[in-house]
Amino acid sequence: MTSLLEVANLTVRFARGDGGAAVSDVSLSVHEGETLGVVGESGCGKTTTARAVLRLLPRGTAVSGSVRFGGRDLLGMPKRELRRLRWHELALVPQSAMNSLDPVRTVESQFIEIIRVHVRCSRREARRTVHAALADVGIDPDRGSSYPHQxxxxxxxRALIAMATVLRPRLLIADEPTTGLDVIVQDQVLRTLEQVQQRHGLAVLLVTHDLGVVAEMCDRIAVIRQGEIVEVGTVSEVILNPQHEYTARLIAAAGHHAQTTAEERAVALASTPGTERDR
Ligand SMILES: Nc1ncnc2c1ncn2[C@@H]1O[C@H](COP(=O)(O)OP(=O)(O)OP(=O)(O)O)[C@@H](O)[C@H]1O
Ligand SMILES: [Mg+2]
Structure with missing residues (x-):
């Protein structure tokens, strides 16, 4: 299994931080088509890690280590080149969807603009693409003319997932895509993510504090605590047999759901050829 994203010894210090590293010596990889869960409690550095990969941290933030995507050095490449990769090859669904949408413009017009920044096409063609993308995630294209609060x-x-994947990237970074949603809606969003992923053979780096979500969606998990990775492994290894006391505490706090889901998946995987074990 080839690595699509290879993060090695990533360390991040904010200019306005407390002097300590928000992310310290983090190494992880995401293989083609797989889902890697990055999990840990609030403030442990999940978003910082995700944004460091895409070089979306504030100016003046010190970032060291290496980030390679499809063999290319993301931290070292000129910004212009990185901009060409974003959306086309790797895309982000940022934390708190509401904040990433402009409240005074319709969803459709924002999406049309994003497409036209990245692809040479007419407004009409872009609108058609947006409508198809919305329909793909189960949203009536006519609703495109609504404002985000509607x-x-x-x-x-779901609309943000549709948009982030509209140019068919190879990797999607989704930061807490289900946080704050009730369980039924959360499930719809996860199913949408799964469908889009299967349809396009997408790899996903899924950032979440919710081990239940990880147990359900991910092939492997990286557990982060205070900016450092404490444990990486397959879902069944980590959730059913945690090696670190911190992971065990997260699992206990998540309740039975995470464990039962991980057990069910372990049983299902064991009876399917070509499973996570072969990777
Ligand atoms: N722009 C910034 N300037 C200074 N410190 C920051 C900045 N952004 C994040 N931090 C700090 O870095 C640490 C990691 O924050 P981060 O947002 O990555 O955590 P997180 O794991 O995503 O948390 P949550 O689950 O609440 O989203 C925290 O201590 C946070 O206060
Ligand atoms: Mg976060």
């Missing part, structure tokens, strides 16, 4: 939380998340 969408429910789940619709906003």
């Amino acid at each position: 969408f429910s939380g789940g619709m906003r998340q």
Whole structure:
């Protein structure tokens, strides 16, 4: 299994931080087509890691280590080159969907603009693409003319997933895509993510504090605590047999759901050829 994203010894210090590293010596990889869960409690450095990969941290932030995507050095390449990769090859669904949408413009017009920044096409063609992308995630294309606040939380998340994947990237980084949603809506968003992923053979780096989500969606997990990775492994290895006391505490706090889901998946995987074990 080839690595699509290879993060090695990533360390991040904010200019306005407390002097300590928000992310310290983090190494992880995401293989083609797989889902890697990055999990840990609030403030442990999940978003910082995700944004460091895409070089979306504030100016003046010190970032060291290496980030390679499809063999290319993301941290070292000129910004211009990186801009060409974003959306086309790797895309982000940022934390808190509402904040990433402009409240005074319709969803459709924002999406049309994004497409036209990245692809040479007419407004009409871009609109057609947006409508198809919305339909793909179960949103009536006519709803494109709504403003973000007229969408429910789940619709906003699904719309952002549709947009982030509209140019068929190879990797999607989704930062807490289900946080704050009730369980039924959360499930719809996860199913949408899964469908889009299967349809396009997408790899996903899924950032979440929710081990239940990880147990359900991910092939492997990286557990982060205070900016450092404490444990990486397959879902069944980590959730059913945690090696680190911190992981065990997260699992205990998540309750039975995460464990039962991981057990069910372990049983299902064991009976399917070509499973995570072969990777
Ligand atoms: N722009 C910034 N300037 C200074 N410190 C920051 C900045 N962004 C994040 N931090 C700090 O870095 C640490 C990691 O924050 P980060 O947002 O990555 O955590 P997180 O794991 O995503 O948390 P959450 O689950 O709440 O989203 C925290 O201590 C946070 O206060
Ligand atoms: Mg975060």
